[in-house]
Amino acid sequence: MSFKVVNKLILAKDIKRLDILAPNIARKFQPGHYVSVCPEEGDERVPLSVIDADPVKGTISLIFLEEGQTTTKLGTVAIGESVFSVLGPLGVPARIEKTGTVVCIATGIWTAQILPICRGYRKTGNKVIGIIGAKTKKTLMLEAQMRLSCNTIYMTTNDGSYERRGLATDVLREFISKNEVNLVYAIGSADMMQAVCGLTRDKNIPTRVQLSPVMVDCMGMCGSCRVKVGGKTVLACIDGPEFDGHKVDFEDFHIRIKSFEELDEWRSRKSQLNPKKNESKTLTKFLSDFLKN
Ligand SMILES: Cc1cc2nc3c(=O)[nH]c(=O)nc-3n(C[C@H](O)[C@H](O)[C@H](O)COP(=O)(O)OP(=O)(O)OC[C@H]3O[C@@H](n4cnc5c(N)ncnc54)[C@H](O)[C@@H]3O)c2cc1C
Numbered sequence: 001m002s003f004k005v006v007n008k009l010i011l012a013k014d015i016k017r018l019d020i021l022a023p024n025i026a027r028k029f030q031p032g033h034y035v036s037v038c039p040e041e042g043d044e045r046v047p048l049s050v051i052d053a054d055p056v057k058g059t060i061s062l063i064f065l066e067e068g069q070t071t072t073k074l075g076t077v078a079i080g081e082s083v084f085s086v087l088g089p090l091g092v093p094a095r096i097e098k099t100g101t102v103v104c105i106a107t108g109i110w111t112a113q114i115l116p117i118c119r120g121y122r123k124t125g126n127k128v129i130g131i132i133g134a135k136t137k138k139t140l141m142l143e144a145q146m147r148l149s150c151n152t153i154y155m156t157t158n159d160g161s162y163e164r165r166g167l168a169t170d171v172l173r174e175f176i177s178k179n180e181v182n183l184v185y186a187i188g189s190a191d192m193m194q195a196v197c198g199l200t201r202d203k204n205i206p207t208r209v210q211l212s213p214v215m216v217d218c219m220g221m222c223g224s225c226r227v228k229v230g231g232k233t234v235l236a237c238i239d240g241p242e243f244d245g246h247k248v249d250f251e252d253f254h255i256r257i258k259s260f261e262e263l264d265e266w267r268s269r270k271s272q273l274n275p276k277k278n279e280s281k282t283l284t285k286f287l288s289d290f291l292k293n
């Protein structure tokens with residue numbers, strides 16, 4: 001099967017959007033789904049959220065930050081060329097129902113992942129308040145699309161170069177102190193989602209988050225994406241990525257992320273010492289080899 005790239009856009013420095021022909025996935029897509037993408041045979045697979053799908057054209061849209069080897073390679077695929085494989089749709093779709101006023105909050109690249117969630121809640125008849133944040137005006141993403149998908153949006157930049165200076169969570173704190181909110185949906189770094197849950201727990205507002213631990217096989221087999229939710233160990237790739245934010249053990253989540261970062265550091269230090277042997281290994285390739293041995 002050919003997963004042809006039919007459109008490509010550069011959204012900001014190191015951030016690209018690819019529209020890929022994947023009719024079977026486009027037909028089944030629901031907000032919250034992700035896919036596992038392999039740019040070329042033999043490359044590692046990376047999990048990426050499906051941002052949009054067109055079942056008539058048979059296309060899905062992915063928006064990604066060129067963070068490391070695989071996403072950078074994916075960013076080089078040109079219109080008319082194909083990626084080797086796109087597996088999905090994966091994960092449990094977001095639980096979208098009519099609840100009333102829903103605040104959707106995201107920062108940085110995670111703004112792309114909140115977009116289908118905002119659309120889903122709006123389509124279901126909710127009042128959707130979007131709060132998006134970035135470090136600077138240049139890195140604030142998808143303003144026009146968010147405006148179309150939300151009833152109201154608030155934007156923050158850390159340096160004050162656009163709209164309000166400060167953090168997205170500053171706006172959330174203010175908003176929930178003055179308005180009745182029925183649900184908060186947050187996607188961002190572990191620190192950001194933990195901060196959101198701290199604010200909403202005090203006000204008793206149900207809160208959902210999307211966790212992005214390192215996923216190797218995305219099939220529930222390798223255990224790399226284990227997270228603790230409600231005192232139980234679950235797998236983010238098949239049981240999530242959406243969870244009840246108030247039940248997530250963020251302390252454990254931080255420890256797991258940190259341990260993978262340390263593995264990553266160890267791997268890159270090893271490759272500096274012995275570049276020929278390890279230079280092509282990306283984090284998940286390293287982990288899948290590690291788990292096999
Ligand atoms: C369910 C899910 C949905 C995601 N959706 C998006 C998205 O829509 N757009 C986007 O830009 N990014 C998304 N990500 C993150 C994306 O998967 C990683 O940025 C990507 O895997 C990095 O791979 P790399 O080889 O380019 O970089 P590497 O150099 O291998 O890694 C760079 C950093 O990315 C993280 N990472 C690496 N491999 C994985 C992995 N297999 N799973 C998760 N994190 C990893 C680690 O923190 C690592 O330190 C998502 C992650 C998950 C789990």
Ligand code: FES
Nearest residue numbers: 218220222223237
């Ligand atoms: S990614 Fe392997 S179990 Fe979830």
